[in-house]
Amino acid sequence: MNKELILILDFGGQYNQLIARRVRESNVYCEVMPYSIGLDKIKELSPAGIIFTGGPNSVYSEKAPVIDKELFELNIPILGICYGAQLMCHLLGGKVQKAEKREYGLAEITLFDSKLFEDIDKNTTCWMSHTDQIVKLPEGFEATASTKSCPVAAFGCKGKNLYGVQFHPEVNNTPFGKEMLKNFLYKVCRCGANWRMSDYAKSYIELAKEKIGDKKVLCALSGGVDSSVSAVLISKAVGRQLTCIFVDHGLMRKNEGDEIETYFSKNFDLNFIRVNAQDRFLNKLKNVTDPEKKRKIIGEEFIRVFEEEARKIGAVDFLVQGTIYPDIIESGLGDSALIKSHHNVGGLPEHLEFKEIIEPLRNLFKDEVRQLGLELGIPEKLVWRQPFPGPGLAVRVIGEITKEKLDILREADAIFREELENAGLHKTINQYFAIITDMRSVGVMGDERTYDYTIALRAVHTTDFMTADWSEIPYPVLHRVSNRIVNEVYGVNRIVYDITSKPPATIEWE
Numbered sequence: 127m128n129k130e131l132i133l134i135l136d137f138g139g140q141y142n143q144l145i146a147r148r149v150r151e152s153n154v155y156c157e158v159m160p161y162s163i164g165l166d167k168i169k170e171l172s173p174a175g176i177i178f179t180g181g182p183n184s185v186y187s188e189k190a191p192v193i194d195k196e197l198f199e200l201n202i203p204i205l206g207i208c209y210g211a212q213l214m215c216h217l218l219g220g221k222v223q224k225a226e227k228r229e230y231g232l233a234e235i236t237l238f239d240s241k242l243f244e245d246i247d248k249n250t251t252c253w254m255s256h257t258d259q260i261v262k263l264p265e266g267f268e269a270t271a272s273t274k275s276c277p278v279a280a281f282g283c284k285g286k287n288l289y290g291v292q293f294h295p296e297v298n299n300t301p302f303g304k305e306m307l308k309n310f311l312y313k314v315c316r317c318g319a320n321w322r323m324s325d326y327a328k329s330y331i332e333l334a335k336e337k338i339g340d341k342k343v344l345c346a347l348s349g350g351v352d353s354s355v356s357a358v359l360i361s362k363a364v365g366r367q368l369t370c371i372f373v374d375h376g377l378m379r380k381n382e383g384d385e386i387e388t389y390f391s392k393n394f395d396l397n398f399i400r401v402n403a404q405d406r407f408l409n410k411l412k413n414v415t416d417p418e419k420k421r422k423i424i425g426e427e428f429i430r431v432f433e434e435e436a437r438k439i440g441a442v443d444f445l446v447q448g449t450i451y452p453d454i455i456e457s458g459l460g461d462s463a464l465i466k467s468h469h470n471v472g473g474l475p476e477h478l479e480f481k482e483i484i485e486p487l488r489n490l491f492k493d494e495v496r497q498l499g500l501e502l503g504i505p506e507k508l509v510w511r512q513p514f515p516g517p518g519l520a521v522r523v524i525g526e527i528t529k530e531k532l533d534i535l536r537e538a539d540a541i542f543r544e545e546l547e548n549a550g551l552h553k554t555i556n557q558y559f560a561i562i563t564d565m566r567s568v569g570v571m572g573d574e575r576t577y578d579y580t581i582a583l584r585a586v587h588t589t590d591f592m593t594a595d596w597s598e599i600p601y602p603v604l605h606r607v608s609n610r611i612v613n614e615v616y617g618v619n620r621i622v623y624d625i626t627s628k629p630p631a632t633i634e635w636e
C-alpha cells in the first residue's frame with residue numbers, strides 16, 4: 127500500500143479539485159484521476175484510500191459512469207461523496223431513487239456514531255446538492271447521519287472501511303467538512319500528515335525534467351505571481367533550456383520592470399529577455415480613449431511582440447503558462463456578458479507552433495500557488511503581489527494614455543501603496559491602487575492658481591474579485607496619502623477616494 131497516496135476518482139462533479147485541495151491542506155498527497163482508469167491501474171497505485179467525487183449523473187442513467195465492483199473487495203478504504211456515495215450504494219445492492227424534491231443548499235444534519243464524525247458536534251449543518259437519494263442501504267451498511275428530507279445523509283460499513291456522504295464536506299458551507307475529511311484520511315486510511323508544498327515542487331521538477339528532456343521551453347513572464355512561480359519551477363528543472371520573455375509595455379508600476387528583470391536575471395540560470403516595447407505601445411495607444419479599444423490594442427500588440435521574439439529563438443517545443451485552477455473554472459463559464467475583455471499572458475496566439483503547453487499550476491488555487499512560491503524561495507514581495515491587470519496602468523489612466531499621465535500615476539500610486547504598507551493595511555486590503563482621471567480642476571498652491579489632474583484612490587476588500595467592498599481606510603492614513611501626493615507629485619492638485627462597491631462599479635476604472 128502506498129501510504130502517501132489518496133486517489134480521487136473523478137466522476138465529473140464540480141468540486142473535484144476542491145476535494146484535492148482539502149486533502150493537500152491536510153498534508154496528505156493526492157492525485158485526481160478519471161473514474162475510468164481501471165482496476166489494474168488502481169491496484170498498481172495501491173493507494174491508502176480512495177475518494178469518489180460527486181457528478182452530474184444519476185446511477186440509473188445510460189451514461190452513468192461506473193467502476194468495477196471488485197474495487198470494493200481490495201481492502202482499500204473508500205469515501206463516496208454525493209454521486210460517489212450513491213454509486214457505491216447502488217453497486218453493492220442498495221437502492222437509489224429520485225427524491226421528491228431536489229435538495230440544494232444548507233441543511234441541518236444529525237450525525238450518529240461513525241469514525242468520520244469523531245470529535246464533531248452531532249447537530250450541525252451541511253451543504254446539499256442532489257436530485258437522487260439513497261433509500262435502501264446495502265447489507266452490512268448503516269446510516270450514520272440524517273437530515274429532515276434525507277434519511278440517509280451518510281452511511282458506513284465499518285468492517286470494510288467503506289463510507290459515503292450525500293452532502294459535500296469539501297465546501298466551506300459544511301462547517302465541519304474539513305474535520306470529516308481529516309477523520310477519513312487520518313483515522314480511516316491511517317495517513318500521516320507528512321506531505322508539504324515543497325514535495326509538490328520536488329516531484330513537479332522531476333516530472334518536468336523527464337517531459338522536457340533536452341528541448342527548448344518558452345515562458346511569457348508578466349512578473350505576476352502565477353507566471354513567476356511557473357517560470358521558477360521550470361527553471362529549476364531545465365535551467366538554460368528555458369527562455370523567459372518579459373514584454374515591458376511601459377504600463378508597469380513604478381520600478382516594476384527593473385525589479386522583475388533584476389530578480390529573474392540575477393537569481394536563476396535561465397535566459398531572460400526583456401523587450402522594451404514602451405514606445406511601440408504608446409504609439410499604438412495614441413488618441414485612443416475607449417477602454418475596450420485600449421484593451422484590444424494592448425492584447426494584440428503583446429501577441430505581436432511575443433511572436434517576434436519567439437521566432438527569433440526558433441524551434442521551441444514547449445510553452446509554459448501560469449494558468450491556475452480558478453482560471454480554468456472561470457473560462458468554462460461561457461455565456462456571461464462581456465464586462466471587460468481580460469487580457470493576460472495566457473492569451474497567446476493559438477497558431478504559434480508549440481508541441482505542447484505546460485501548465486505547472488493548473489490544479490492549484492491561488493493561495494496554494496503563493497505557498498509554493500514561498501517554498502521555492504521567491505521573495506515575499508513578489509509572492510504577495512496583488513493582482514495587476516494584463517493591460518497594466520492603461521486601465522487606470524482615464525482618457526488618452528500619455529507618458530506624462532503615466533508618470534504622474536506611477537508616482538501617486540507608489541505613494542499610496544507605500545503609505546498603506548507602512549500602516550500595515552496591505553495585509554487586509556485585497557487590492558489598492560491609484561487612478562489618474564481625465565479631469566483637471568482649479569486649485570491654489572502657494573499663491574498660485576493651478577489647473578491640474580485629479581487622482582482617485584481605490585482600495586477594496588474582496589475574496590473572489592467578482593464582488594468587492596470599498597475599504598474603510600482610517601482618515602489619518604488618507605490624510606497622509608493626500609498630503610504627500612499633492613506635495614510630491616507635480617501635476618496633481620486634487621485627491622478623491624472611490625467609495626463604490628462592486629457592483630455597481632468594477633474594481634478597475636476601465
Ligand code: XMP
Nearest residue numbers: 467468469470513515516517591632633634
Ligand atoms: P474588475 O475591474 O473587472 O476586476 O472588477 C476584477 C479583477 O480582475 C483584474 N483585472 C484583470 N486581470 N487582465 C487581468 O489579468 C485584465 O485584463 C484585467 N482587468 C481587470 C482587476 O485588477 C481585479 O483584480
